[in-house]
Amino acid sequence: MREIQSEKGTIAIAFVHEALVCLRTRGIDEHEVLQAAGIAPEMLASPQARVSSEHYGQLWHGIAQAIGDEFFALDSHPMRPGSFTLMCHTLIHADTLERALRRALRFLNLVLDDWHAELVIDGDVASVALLEKPSSATGQVGAPKPAFAYGTYLLMVHGLACWLIGRRIPLDHASFRCPEPAYSDEWRVLFAQDLRFDETQTGITFAASFLAMPNVQNERTMKVFLRQAPANFLVRYKNSESVTAQIRRRLREIAPESWPDFDELARQMHLSPATLRRRLEREGARYRTILDDLRRDLAIGYLGDNSLAMPEIACALGFTELSAFYRAFKKWTGIAPGQYRATQKPERV
Numbered sequence: 001m002r003e004i005q006s007e008k009g010t011i012a013i014a015f016v017h018e019a020l021v022c023l024r025t026r027g028i029d030e031h032e033v034l035q036a037a038g039i040a041p042e043m044l045a046s047p048q049a050r051v052s053s054e055h056y057g058q059l060w061h062g063i064a065q066a067i068g069d070e071f072f073a074l075d076s077h078p079m080r081p082g083s084f085t086l087m088c089h090t091l092i093h094a095d096t097l098e099r100a101l102r103r104a105l106r107f108l109n110l111v112l113d114d115w116h117a118e119l120v121i122d123g124d125v126a127s128v129a130l131l132e133k134p135s136s137a138t139g140q141v142g143a144p145k146p147a148f149a150y151g152t153y154l155l156m157v158h159g160l161a162c163w164l165i166g167r168r169i170p171l172d173h174a175s176f177r178c179p180e181p182a183y184s185d186e187w188r189v190l191f192a193q194d195l196r197f198d199e200t201q202t203g204i205t206f207a208a209s210f211l212a213m214p215n216v217q218n219e220r221t222m223k224v225f226l227r228q229a230p231a232n233f234l235v236r237y238k239n240s241e242s243v244t245a246q247i248r249r250r251l252r253e254i255a256p257e258s259w260p261d262f263d264e265l266a267r268q269m270h271l272s273p274a275t276l277r278r279r280l281e282r283e284g285a286r287y288r289t290i291l292d293d294l295r296r297d298l299a300i301g302y303l304g305d306n307s308l309a310m311p312e313i314a315c316a317l318g319f320t321e322l323s324a325f326y327r328a329f330k331k332w333t334g335i336a337p338g339q340y341r342a343t344q345k346p347e348r349v
Contacts, residue, residue, distance in 0.1 A: 009052075009053045009234065009297065010050040010051060010052055010053065010296070010297045010300055011050060011051050011052070011053055011056040011186075011234060012049075012050055012183055012186050013043055013044065013046065013047065013048075013049040013050060013051065014047075014181075014182065014183040014186070015056065015148070015183070015186070016034075016039065016043075016044065016051060016056065016059065017044065018072075018146070018148035019056075019059060019060065019063055019072055019148075020033075020034075020063075021072070022063065022067055022069070022072050022073035022074075023063060023066060023067070025073075026067060028066055028067070033059065033062045033063060033066055034059065036058070036062050037055050037056075037058040037059035037061075037062050038054075038055045038058060039051050039055050039056075039059060040335055040339060040340055040342075042334065042335050042339065043333060043334055043335055043340075045334060046333055046334020046335070048331075048332060048333070048334065049332070049333040049334045049335075050296065050297070050300065050332070050333065051300070052300050052301065052304060053231045053234045054231045054304070056231065056234060057228075057229070057230050057231030057232075057234065058231075060230055064081045065081060068080060068081060069081075070083055070084055071112070071152065071153075072148075072149075072152065074145065074146075074148070074149040074152065074153075075112040075113055075114045075115065076113050076114050077111070077112055077113040077114075079111050079112060083111055084156070084226075084229070085226055086107075087104055087107045087108070087111075088160075088222055088225070088226060089222075090103055090104075090107055091103040091104050091107075091164075092215075092217060092218065092219060092222050094215055095214060095215060096211065096212055096213065096214060096215060097161060097164055097165050097210060097211050097212070097213050097214075097215060098119070098211035098212065099215075100161075100164050100215050101119055101128070101157075101161055101164075101211070102119055104157065104160060104161075105117045105118065105119060105128070105157070108153075108157075113133070114132060114133055114145075115130060115131070115132060115133065115153065116131045116132075116133055117129065117130050117131070117153075117157070118131065119211075121208050121211070122208075123208070124207060124208050124209065125172070125205060125206075125207070125208055126205070126206055126207070126208040126210070126211055127203050127204060127205040127206070128154070128157055128158075128203050128204050129201055129202075129203040130150065130153060130154065130201065130202040130203050131201055132145070132177070144176075144177045144178035144179070145177075145178065146178065146181075147176055147178050147179075147180075147181040147184075147187075147197075148181075150176050150177065150178060150202045151176075151187055151190070151191075153202075154174065154191070154202070154203075154204055155190060155230075155233070155234070156230070156233075157204075158171070158191070158204055158233075159230070159232075159233025159234070160233070161210075162233065163217065163225055163232075163233060164215045164216070164217055165210065165213040165214070165215065165216060166216045166217070169206050169210050170192070170206065170207075171191050171192040171204050171205065171206050172192065172194065172205045172206055172207075173192055173194035173195070173196060173204075173205050174187065174191040174192055174194070174195050174196070174203070174204045174205075175195075175196045175197075175199040175201065175202055175203050175204075175205075176195070176196065176197050176198075176199060176202050177198075177199055177200065177201055177202045178197060178198070178202075179197055179198055180195075180197040180198075184197070185284065188242075188283075189245075190234075191204065192204075193242055193283060242283055243276070243279045243280055243283060243285070244280065244283055244285045244290060246269075247265065247269075247287070247290055248290060248294055250265075250268070250269075251290075251291070251294055252294070255316070255318070256294075256295060256298075256316070256317050256318030257318040259291060259318070262276070262277075262287045265287065292328075292332070295317050295318070295328070296328075296329075296332040296333070298316075298317060299313065299317055299325075299329055299332070299337070300333075300340075302316065302317075303337055303340055303341045304341075306341070310322060310325070310337060310338070313325065313337070325337070
């Protein structure tokens with residue numbers, strides 16, 4: 001049996017649906033774009049389905065090419081393909097995160113018409129405030145945009161900032177000028193446990209000390225980053241401070257067949273079972289769900305490797321019977337593992 005690989009992470013099917021809105025409103029065949037990205041169209045019918053970060057990144061690129069917009073047509077002015085690359089070139093030689101971030105926001109303010117982002121420093125707290133421009137006709141700011149629009153913008157900015165200094169920037173909280181969406185737990189994984197909705201403005205808040213950190217990237221590393229974007233910052237810099245994330249990191253180091261029961265896990269974390277349970281409950285998590293979610297994510301990763309036979313994958317995931325793996329995977333994603341594998345494109349190296 002092969003060693004357990006490091007987790008690449010998965011993306012909820014809700015984000016795929018949100019990304020496809022711009023195709024649907026234009027009458028573009030979404031199935032063709034999905035299949036080119038290695039995503040089975042059948043997965044759209046399963047609310048619990050997930051896709052790999054790699055394939056979601058390929059979908060992002062595919063949609064950008066199909067509509068000529070890297071920002072899913074979420075602004076009245078398209079962010080033409082190549083804009084993100086050009087933005088990286090404008091800031092790669094900035095010596096500190098603050099200078100680089102200010103350049104990035106200036107660039108986005110020029111490219112997008114409906115938004116104006118500012119870096120605000122108040123003592124030891126910094127924030128990226130995302131403001132929406134008033135309508136020229138009414139002089140008023142319109143109704144809130146979809147949560148997906150705010151989250152996608154903040155994800156680009158936060159992911160880029162983390163990459164520049166070579167480490168995750170923990171967020172104190174993230175605010176959204178819109179109602180809470182059904183998939184808000186996904187934003188908690190990507191941003192912070194503290195999410196605030198129906199706020200007067202959108203933004204992320206973090207310790208100002210990060211702004212003085214040096215930019216550790218250069219043109220050579222930028223080329224690698226751009227080849228892997230956006231799949232790399234979709235999961236690489238997600239919220240790692242939660243108890244759920246700590247448990248997932250611990251479990252990834254162990255073969256599923258040897259995963260501890262709850263009481264043993266609590267002992268290993270130097271906590272009582274009651275304390276660990278309370279901490280998970282505060283995050284809306286359960287140990288059984290964490291185990292199932294991690295098995296699901298590992299399965300999605302394994303199925304992208306055509307050299308692995310189905311019985312080998314089932315064994316690596318701790319299933320004693322192949323049929324049990326098939327039933328579990330269909331429950332997780334809505335389709336059979338063989339059907340999922342048949343639609344997958346080889347991942348980029």
